[in-house]
Amino acid sequence: xxxYQELRAKAEEVWRAVESPPRPRIAVGITTCSRAVGADxxxxxxxxxxxxxxxxxxxxxxxxxxxxxxxx
Numbered sequence: 001x002x003x004y005q006e007l008r009a010k011a012e013e014v015w016r017a018v019e020s021p022p023r024p025r026i027a028v029g030i031t032t033c034s035r036a037v038g039a040d041x042x043x044x045x046x047x048x049x050x051x052x053x054x055x056x057x058x059x060x061x062x063x064x065x066x067x068x069x070x071x072x
Contacts, residue, residue: 024057026050031064 028043046059 021058026057026059027062028059029063029065029067030061031068033064033068 026046028039028046030039030043043059043061049055050057050059
């Protein structure tokens with residue numbers, strides 16, 4: 001296998017985990033505008049509830065989704 005093919009095979013394996021995660025994934029957009037309306041608190045509340053309830057889910061931070069006008 002060539003270096004390119006090996007690299008591509010590894011990348012595809014990683015991408016499959018992103019595309020179809022083994023457990024639910026909740027993404028919270030954390031940006032300047034979202035912080036102003038409580039995104040940090042939302043992130044912490046989600047993480048706390050998932051931990052307290054023993055749920056199998058990942059809460060991750062994402063960047064801007066371009067939907068600032070929909071912020072609560």
